[in-house]
């Protein structure tokens with residue numbers, strides 16, 4: 001018998017202490033109470049007016065007790081289900097899922113090598129790869145459907161492009177409340193009705209406030225619609241430290257938490273218990289290039305801290321990783337993507353998006369999605385930590401093989417080596433073998449794999465009827481907006 | 483009184499706003515020719531800032547502090563300057579197009595123009611096409627700047643240019659556009675005069691444009 005044992009079943013990682021989390025939380029409450037947020041939406045203002053909040057024009061100030069009350073109501077677990085029923089994804093504390101980002105305006109054309117606008121087919125291809133690659137748990141569109149018939153309805157077509165080739169759970173962006181309603185209707189058709197969707201939603205709706213502390217009409221419209229229908233939704237602040245948030249990480253965290261908490265009160269006033277998810281792309285404005293950085297180490301640091309806060313608040317967390325500022329998929333891209341994959345994974349965020357982004361959120365690359373598959377594998381292995389039970393301590397074995405012994409042929413090795421990470425595209429060969437195999441770089445192997453998957457992987461297709469029904473929603477939207 | 487123009491330039495590069503305001507007021511009170519103050523003191527200061535910035539020796543917060551100093555000094559100087567004195571540093575109307583709420587990039591661009599001595603009228607985000615046209619009619623800017631960060635809102639910029647044509651005032655101003663999904667090709671397609679990939683290059687490109695078109 002041993003007492004006072006503490007066994008780490010996985011690697012441990014935390015940025016903030018509980019006292020620091022409390023400091024940030026109380027500071028956010030003060031922001032909501034003293035500074036408040038602006039809201040540009042009539043119904044939302046009315047909801048606040050009829051509550052204990054103080055409304056002056058568009059500015060809403062909220063007493064802390066309203067926040068504390070609202071926070072009691074949010075689910076700590078949501079199980080998403082993809083178009084293929086096997087693809088279940090439980091969002092709960094310290095369960096990590098990776099997925100792509102959305103809406104990239106440009107794409108590197110894999111044939112011409114040139115940057116061009118992203119199209120429907122590119123989104124379909126991204127869906128296919130994400131369906132095929134095991135470490136991706138959910139899909140965001142990766143690119144934007146730039147060739148949609150009407151910008152006002154592009155979201156329906158984009159969703160269509162996503163579901164055509166992908167059977168995993170999703171995170172969706174929408175143009176406005178009406179757009180989200182159409183996506184939800186499409187989602188209900190896929191899940192087999194409104195009730196099924198409510199129990200196991202196909203997707204989470206992606207919605208954002210405007211940092212600092214502003215809430216525009218379309219964002220609030222989407223949020224209230226999500227609340228009404230109990231569609232899981234994240235309200236994810238995208239502050240750039242030094243431009244739309246304080247230049248200190250702590251200040252940025254305080255402000256974004258205030259933005260999240262405001263949404264939590266609003267959703268609670270609309271429909272208690274709606275599945276709200278906390279979010280954040282917390283990064284900085286590069287002060288040399290004036291770009292919103294997806295490769296800064298501060299993005300990883302602030303995001304991990306934000307995840308610490310989410311766990312303390314019992315909120316499911318949508319975070320960011322696997323992204324880069326590099327213009328092409330090169331050494332810089334790999335280094336930056338790996339850094340944020342690592343820390344976002346260790347932080348235990350539940351949905352980690354933007355995997356594969358390059359060019360600070362403006363350029364799509366299918367090859368980048370394939371490269372990140374391998375990198376996610378490496379990261380996950382590290383997260384497993386060290387098992388220290390008797391079998392793993394291997395005392396008996398060490399004794400048995402003794403000084404000068406070997407382990408290659410033992411049963412112990414035969415049984416345990418499979419716990420290691422098995423490289424897929426990563427090359428660990430000796431020099432001669434590498435040359436004999438064509439002296440290929442990682443980039444070469446990634447390209448080949450991408451082509452191979454696009455040519456040969458066959459995602460499960462929808463029935464023609466379902467496709468027709470979904471298409472009808474797109475067509476109707478186009479007619480309404482003609 | 484002898485005005486130390488180098489000192490004025492230095493106050494700009496160092497972004498010492500209050501001291502620069504003091505010195506500018508003093509210079510005017512003691513009868514310094516405003517145009518000379520502008521051309522020998524303020525503008526060389528901002529040129530230096532531009533240089534340092536392009537070389538990577540100065541960073542955004544520092545540049546914007548300098549731009550603010552410049553802009554505050556210009557507020558004092560402007561009433562004393564004739565149109566000719568101002569040279570290229572004229573008026574700008576700037577906004578983000580309808581349906582688009584992104585404003586950081588636009589605001590940074592605006593600050594850079596202020597730094598170059600422009601009087602910038604920032605009409606804000608989500609501005610309908612008419613707002614641009616009306617502001618152009620009312621304020622007669624030398625430069626009209628538009629920002630769009632969404633593929634879906636980019637077409638508004640072309641529409642504004644067409645409305646300017648219909649109102650018969652298109653040729654009275656240079657139109658400059660920017661934003662993440664915007665490209666040089668797109669700018670050419672819709673008939674904008676200038677495209678700037680970033681705020682830093684916007685002023686320089688505009689200067690070059692005016693230098694070419696006025697000669």
Ligand code: B12
Nearest residue numbers: 103105173583584585587627629632633660661662680681
């Ligand atoms: C921050 C951000 C936001 C913030 C904006 C906050 C704010 N106050 O501006 C919020 C969260 C509100 C937001 C909302 C949305 N966003 Co947004 N956003 C961004 C992000 C990450 C960074 C933009 C930024 O601030 N960059 C830093 C500034 C300094 O750079 P910049 O704006 O490009 O400006 C520079 C140059 O372009 C140029 N410039 C810009 N304008 C002008 C004008 C003139 C005259 C001149 C000379 C120069 C110039 O100079 C600037 C400085 O160098 C970009 C990704 C990206 N990297 O661009 C996405 C991005 C632009 N957003 C995107 C999307 C999809 C959205 C949403 C539709 C999401 C949604 N579905 O809800 C909404 C739309 C809301 C709306 N109706 O506008 C997409 C656009 C996709 C597309 N193809 O259209 C992008 C590319 C990200 C992505 N891949 O998803 N967003």
